Each structure stands twice: as structure tokens, then as C-alpha cells.
Amino acid sequence: MAKILVLYHSQGGNTKAAAKLLTQGAEEAGIKVALLEARRAEAQDLLRCEGIAFGSPDYFNYIAGGLKDFFDRTFYPTQGKITGKPYVAFITHGGGGKAKESIELLCRIFKFKKIADTLLIEGRPDDTSAVQLKDLGKKLAEAIR
Numbered sequence: 104m105a106k107i108l109v110l111y112h113s114q115g116g117n118t119k120a121a122a123k124l125l126t127q128g129a130e131e132a133g134i135k136v137a138l139l140e141a142r143r144a145e146a147q148d149l150l151r152c153e154g155i156a157f158g159s160p161d162y163f164n165y166i167a168g169g170l171k172d173f174f175d176r177t178f179y180p181t182q183g184k185i186t187g188k189p190y191v192a193f194i195t196h197g198g199g200g201k202a203k204e205s206i207e208l209l210c211r212i213f214k215f216k217k218i219a220d221t222l223l224i225e226g227r228p229d230d231t232s233a234v235q236l237k238d239l240g241k242k243l244a245e246a247i248r
């Protein structure tokens with residue numbers, strides 16, 4: 104069974120590409136990963152995993168509605184059951200990146216444990232951000248080992 108859940112929302116493909124790179128990094132560290140669109144994920148996915156990565160585009164200085172909807176749907180069913188679960192997050196943006204604040208606020212409210220700084224990526228991941236995303240996946244993998 105997958106130990107890490109990578110949850111993302113992506114309209115244009117940038118965040119999906121980033122999510123795949125993070126997944127690759129965690130898998131290279133020897134951990135099984137489930138890569139899932141946030142709108143298809145449920146509270147059970149959150150309860151079952153040992154670590155979680157959230158990926159979102161910056162839409163209007165906030166995380167995407169598709170990912171926010173996941174937080175809305177899973178808050179009551181998971182509270183008290185996921186406290187301290189390790190998480191990392193990444194945001195793709197068009198030159199802003201303020202959505203970083205909203206993902207971090209939600210993760211504090213959910214009481215996840217932050218493993219690394221939230222990664223900001225402008226547009227489609229390039230070679231530099233590909234390395235950063237894979238490293239982030241490895242860090243999350245190490246946190247649950």
C-alpha cells in the first residue's frame with residue numbers, strides 16, 4: 104500500500120508536472136506513492152497515508168478551489184486522527200505565489216507537521232525546480248521512514 108499521498112489540482116498541467124516530479128523523488132527513495140487529483144481523493148486517503156504532499160496552482164492569491172474542496176470535505180472526518188502527520192507543499196504560480204500562505208494556514212489548522220519549506224515554482228517546472236521537487240519528495244520519504 105502507498106505510504107505517501109501526493110494530492111494536487113491542476114488546470115493547465117504545471118502543477119501536475121510538478122506533482123509527478125515530487126512523486127518520482129519519493130519513489131527513488133524507495134517509498135510507494137499514490138498520486139491523486141484532489142477532487143478524486145477522500146478522507147480515507149488522508150487517514151491511510153503516512154505522509155502527504157499538497158500541490159496547487161496559485162489562483163487569485165489562494166490555493167485552487169479543487170484542493171480547497173478536499174480540505175473542506177475531509178476536515179470533520181479526520182480531525183484528531185491525523186495530528187502530526189508529515190506534510191510538504193508546492194505551489195506553481197505566474198509571478199506571485201501568495202497561495203503559499205493559504206496552504207500553510209490550512210495545514211496548521213489540520214495539525215499536520217511541516218517537513219520542509221513550501222516550494223514556489225514559476226510556471227512549468229524547469230531543470231532547477233525539477234531537482235527541488237525530487238528533493239522535496241525524498242525529504243518526505245525520509246520523514247516517514
Ligand SMILES: Cc1cc2nc3c(=O)[nH]c(=O)nc-3n(C[C@H](O)[C@H](O)[C@H](O)COP(=O)(O)O)c2cc1C
Nearest residue numbers: 113114115116117118160161163164195197198199
Ligand atoms: C484563474 C487563474 C488565476 C490565477 N491567479 C494567479 C495569482 O493570483 N498569482 C499568480 O502568481 N498566478 C496566478 N495564476 C497563474 C497560475 O498560478 C499559474 O499559471 C499556474 O502554474 C497554473 O497551474 P496549472 O497549470 O497547474 O493550472 C492564475 C491562473 C489562473 C488560471
